[in-house]
Amino acid sequence: MSDVDVMDYLAGLPPGSTLAALRRERPDVVKHLQGSDDVIFSPQDDGGLTPAERAAAALRIAELLRDDALKAHYRARLAALDPSGALAKTVEGKATMTEPRWDAVLAHVDLVTRGPGSAERKDIDNLLAAGLSSHAVVSLSQLIAYVNFQSRVLAGLRMLKGAA
């Protein structure tokens, strides 16, 4: 696990800055936000959803949310885990999808990011039918939800930084 606090890094908050100090008034939030990031992207047991796939899914969400800092962050993480760039092409380029399992994952990323209220039982059934375990389905759901959370916290911190 890294010593860098990911949210401080993404929001550009140096140690000791006013907003970094404000965040520390919520020590449980700082601790478990970082802890969530650690276990979502570097789990001890990935349940069959690999770290590279997790980074690729997160990059796709950052694209959908049009967040440049998040995109750069996940692009770098993915590049380290997927040196061939094969996964990156499926989320950033217009490349035709590669195989049914990954197609199903990306379709779910898009659905849950853009329109969680329109998800149906068949969407989960599709993931299970494509070969994801229950563990992987829940991990994917947590990941999508977490990156959506992360983008909102980041947006709020940027607002406060710009308004100071």
Added chain:
Amino acid sequence: MSKPMRDFIHGELEWRPWVAPLDLNAATEAQLVALKVTPSNRAVGAYSLVLAHDPEALSERSPLYNGIMFGAKGLPRADRELGAVAASRVNGCAYCASVHALRFTQLTKEPEVMERIQADGVDAALDPRRKAILDYSAKLSRDPASVEPADAAPLHAQGLTDLEILDLTHAVAMFAWANRLMQTLGEPAAPAAKDNPP
């Protein structure tokens, strides 16, 4: 938003999973440990048993949720609930909106606020402080990339401190998370009719 917001005010919906809940008899030690920490005492049951398929994520998310919604001082709890309701309305999560509308009303004893949100959604006419909270919460939920430094001005004008704005941001963001789990791993369902056993 394709699902109706039934029973929005009453907080009486149940939740039916689409992923088979963990069988406690087959649970690992890590899963059992993760299940001891639950986000709220109402949410034990099928929802936690589904999330326990990934015990590492559940173990971090539960204390994060509690820190955000119940952390001492800062933004009053009712205002965090208002942020949660606004996010849930934008995200179309009837279950979440229902539960948190009820909590808001329990905390404030002002049922008319949630009645207005039930009728008019995030465009509801509220007092200026709550309106500022509602507007920011809805915008942050809808499109975080559109949030600008100027969006802090109405909140500051209503006397919110930066810590209170951070608390509100955390609450709204937490429901970007919660709404996405609740609506995509299962669905709200009418409570089992207690008076009419099958």
